[in-house]
Amino acid sequence: MCGTTALLDASLAAAADGKPAFSADPLATWQTDGIVWSLAAANGVVYVGGTFETVRPPGAALGQQQVKRQNFAAFDAVTGKLLPCAPAFTGHNHTVRAMKASPDGRVLYVGGSFSKVGSTRVANAVALDTSDCTLSKTFRPSVSATVRAIETTDKAIYLGGDFGRVGGQSRNRVAALTPKGSVLPFRADVDQPVRALAAALSHGRLFVGGDFEAVNGQGARSLVTLNPTTGKTVLRYPGWFPPLSSVKAIARDNTRFFVGAEGHGPGIFDGRIAGRLTNGTMVWKDTCRGATQALLPYKGLLYSASHAHDCHATPGGFPERGDRQHLLVQSLDTRKILHWFPDTNDGVGEHVGPRALALSKGVLWAGGEFTLVNDAPQQGLTRFGSRDTGAPKVPALSLADTDPGKATLAWRASWDRDDASLTYRIYRDGKLVAQRTKKSTYWDLPRMTHTDSAPAGRHRYEIEVTDGTNTSPKSAALYVTVPAQAAQAAQEPQAAQEPQAAEKRAEGDPR
Known part of the structure; x- marks a missing residue:
């Protein structure tokens, strides 16, 4: 040897x-x-x-x-x-x-x-x-x-x-x-x-x-x-x-x-x-x-x-x-x-x-x-045979953190019996907003995260996984409330006053 x-x-x-x-x-x-x-x-x-x-x-x-x-x-x-x-x-x-x-x-x-x-x-x-x-x-x-x-x-x-x-x-x-x-x-x-x-x-x-x-x-x-x-x-x-x-x-x-x-x-x-x-x-x-x-x-x-x-x-x-x-x-x-x-x-x-x-x-x-x-x-x-017919299992999404204007999602990587590299697609309110590719095996399923920049409000997040040939169903929905950004929150009262000020100027009010 x-x-x-x-x-x-x-x-x-x-x-x-x-x-x-x-x-x-x-x-x-x-x-x-x-x-x-x-x-x-x-x-x-x-x-x-x-x-x-x-x-x-x-x-x-x-x-x-x-x-x-x-x-x-x-x-x-x-x-x-x-x-x-x-x-x-x-x-x-x-x-x-x-x-x-x-x-x-x-x-x-x-x-x-x-x-x-x-x-x-x-x-x-x-x-x-x-x-x-x-x-x-x-x-x-x-x-x-x-x-x-x-x-x-x-x-x-x-x-x-x-x-x-x-x-x-x-x-x-x-x-x-x-x-x-x-x-x-x-x-x-x-x-x-x-x-x-x-x-x-x-x-x-x-x-x-x-x-x-x-x-x-x-x-x-x-x-x-x-x-x-x-x-x-x-x-x-x-x-x-x-x-x-x-x-x-x-x-x-x-x-x-x-x-x-x-x-x-x-x-x-x-x-x-x-x-x-x-x-x-x-x-x-x-x-x-x-x-x-x-x-x-x-x-x-x-x-x-x-x-x-x-x-x-x-x-x-x-x-x-x-x-x-x-x-x-x-x-x-x-x-x-x-x-x-x-x-x-x-x-x-x-x-x-x-x-x-x-x-x-x-x-x-x-x-x-x-x-x-x-x-x-x-x-x-x-x-x-040669035909790949099995889709990866879909992971469960969880919320890791929220910040003003942002939501951080987390999930454990899935795996596929004949494909090491899998692509994860993340949807917000039905729209694809991100995708990540990661290798995994049944004995090594890494933790994955994605931070999404999103407008303030309540959103529906889902994830699906593809091996390039077969795609899993979308996951169960995860609902997340994204807080407003600080600058945006501070500007909202002024923004509310602007239509009134414009109306008074149109009427000749010097204010």
Whole structure:
């Protein structure tokens, strides 16, 4: 880490942070009655896997308008429409934990803990033809325990999980198969469950993450790079993860890989790390607490699912407040957290919140344990498009002070989930008299004031807030009596006498 400090400082100074590609306002989305563990996208379809028995339309309460879907469902990525592809994944401890489409999108590989798909006997891993949602007749490896991660390439399908045997052969927690389901010679010995996989074949690397302490007889805590053909260790990452910190997510772009961790215990590393594909050196490390579960790099930014609650040491981050932020985006170059704060709650199960992310047709999907999205009921699934539809909340005006000819108004800044700079418009008696622009976040709402020069008398003040696209309703009216200025008050008696004096002069009165 020390060797990368100068490079990081340089990138912080030079790199321009991008703008999030998505609004923080959720699109109408179907819901599940349980937990979504995995999402996958292919050909404009988003596949949803997890532990659930039914799905229901947007806005429907739990138990209402339910449609049977056993641990698996498919949706149109753009419209959100529920599709008829609905094989039932059942059997002992039935759950879908991992999914990944083939590079050409023709096949969807599915893993988890299940013994039947429909009426067909299987063992924890299968493949579906995405054109007609039928079960592959060839890719049906017998996997001895839960599959928790899948990576696909043109030549190999990699599985990771809890298992010790695949296709009748010894394979300790990671295995490689042909797209037709034959076990490949690839072999690695991992001592604890594998939870994340990512291949970078042009660099000769298969990234493997999980709960482990040793791989191929050598110490390798939570992350290792293997040769994708043989399974031999290529790189280990000493010092990257403390004890009890597990890798839950791995993603990559063309030059870097990104790792998300979950710490098991107070203060154990929960954040994200970026490294170089070429040599495995660390680019940056953020120390946000809150169990990172999923990562998705897109257009120069890294989207993540977690329940972050202390990011004070990360640029753009927030302090510990006793609450949690479940979705984040940060710069790939600077690690700076950007102003994009859609949120969920912790939800059911292990109370982690979101667990999976997927992108299809410009729509970001998130799945997990949550039952609320942006404080509104929404279970298991949500998604975000590019259109900003949410207006900031309007603040309450109060009177800070009055002086002759002046009224000082005060309010606490509002905030918006996807716009940091907000403009406040102040109206007196229905007329716009001032506007102020200020940055704010949900953890930093500055006090704002405006002193209005107004004629003496009683006035009605209102305020509205705009993010440049959406504008809040006007606030409740604040009535203020502005006192007259001293000079004006002193001149009023003389001014009252002037018409009488003019009248007498017109009549020839010398006075």
